[in-house]
Amino acid sequence: MKRIDNRYARAVIYLLLTAYAIFSVTPFFWTTIQSFKTPRQANSRVPLFIFEPTADNYADLWLKSIPDDPFLVAIVLVAIFGFLVLVAINAGRFPLPRGYVYLAVLATGFAVLWFIPEYIKTQTFYDYFLNTIIVTAGTICISISIGCLAGYGLARYSGIAGVIILVTALGFRSLPGMAYILPYWWFGQRSGLYDTHILLIITLVAINQPFTIWMLRSFFMNIPKEIEESAMVDGANRLTAFISVIIPIMWPGIISTALFTLLLAYSDFLLVRILTQSNWTLTVAISKYAAGEDPGHITLAAAAAVSAAVPIIIVVFIFQGQLVKGLTAGAVKG
């Protein structure tokens, strides 16, 4: 749209936008600062901005006891993960398909995280972190594989049944989660699956399925029909054509959808809170720090909030292109 030229008007625009941006980021900024203070500094009458930062809160949160040689441990961990990231970036240079390289990197990374408690005494917070990874990864894998089949079917089938399924699914998605979760709790209690990862994964898959099929369908619709038709003329059936021809060009859409599934599974609170007793994910674990009487709870809560936010911010930072694409695809079609 045509720009406003008036200098004062422009100043007001920048002022308002900057004020809103400050409103948006202040909680992040302040919580991060608080998480590096001692409880005494955090509770000071006048807010402190200059102080000697301490990592004690993070150590208390993650570790039972600090290892004898914290720097060596840190260097080793940074070296391992740095190496894995380097391998992932250069995935194209290996004589293997890219997919296998990424898979190997992810598996190694997870194995390292899994075996860390063998060498370092970690707090339960670390177990919640591992739970979160397991639940989120499981949800993404199942959700995307069945969602891809359904999304492809919905994109290519022109019968009225397709529309009815889509609209009904959207309706179910819009109902409050409580309506499903209380029955899940009851199933869980009766079947003995209560407090297991499996129950969390299958219920998260189900609750997010409507969203997944809508989003994947819109990506599949952008792929021209002629591509799989030519493969089918060459004698492949629809399923093999789908797997060997369509999936390889669908990766951007799949990553976009996986990213949103990750955000949904990672942030789910109500479902995990009701369906688990002790096998919490991070989201539920940190809600424990919300209230407390002792002055230390503020800094510990700050450290917990920052710890839970950092993985998501890293993921979003890596895949920000896909995120914006997914958001605007949904918005413009709205």
Next chain:
Amino acid sequence: MNRRAFYMFMSPSLLVMLTLMVFPLITSIWLSMQYMTFRNINEPEFVGLANYIEVFEDLKFWNAFSFTMTYIAIAVPLQISSGFLIAVLLDQVSRRLRGIYIAAFLMPFIVVPVVGTLMVKQLFESGGIVAWAYREIIGSRFILTEQSVKSLIIIHALWAATPFPLIVFFAGLQTLPDELVEASMIDGATRLQQLRHIMIPHLRSLFVFIGLISIMDAYRVFDSVFVLTEQNPIYKAEVMMLYTFRTAMSVQRLGKANAMSVITVVMILVVLVPFLIRTYKEQTEER
């Protein structure tokens, strides 16, 4: 694609949705007619509509209901209007600056709701920066009362839920044809007239869409209220979902809690059905 192939591709997903969405919803109706606590999970006692009658006579339920309605009535219009205003302003800014602003605006949207709430709460803790400003300006300490907890919940809603309308409206504004705006400038329209007669009508369908989504989201708000009230009923700031949760998990009246969630579902259908009809029409036209 023929029908058979379609159902073959559809079947795993359909199976999951039928067993884990349709079936639980029916179970929920059945459970709502049972007297059930944690002790008799295996032998619930059928009581018919007694749970529903109890819910309708429960003052706490009506308190939760009225706070939910207040929350919707205040938060949703504010979210939509401020989202729209910021989107219009953002449209005036050069491309490079936009990226920086959008990154800042999206932060509350990306972060996990519970974490975001905890971070907002940090500002109001005893050593927090807003609590300090409050003390300096008003002169008294910031303490949690019914009124202040309710305001906190709404401030948080504004912080966390404005980015979504903002981004959607901003994307919508990018599809506004330039010729329309230029023609109106030649005709001597002022900026405000353009806003009133060109931009708002162009975005009308998005306003409806965002309005419906925001109302439904506000209806089932849970995470932020859970964290901000610290689950303490003293603040009387419970929303319907939180009261249902407490009835199920703390009071251990599962039948009654299910009755409440069935009532919530019926109430949400009032907003949901027009939304679904609209989507159905759009999809059948698109085909």
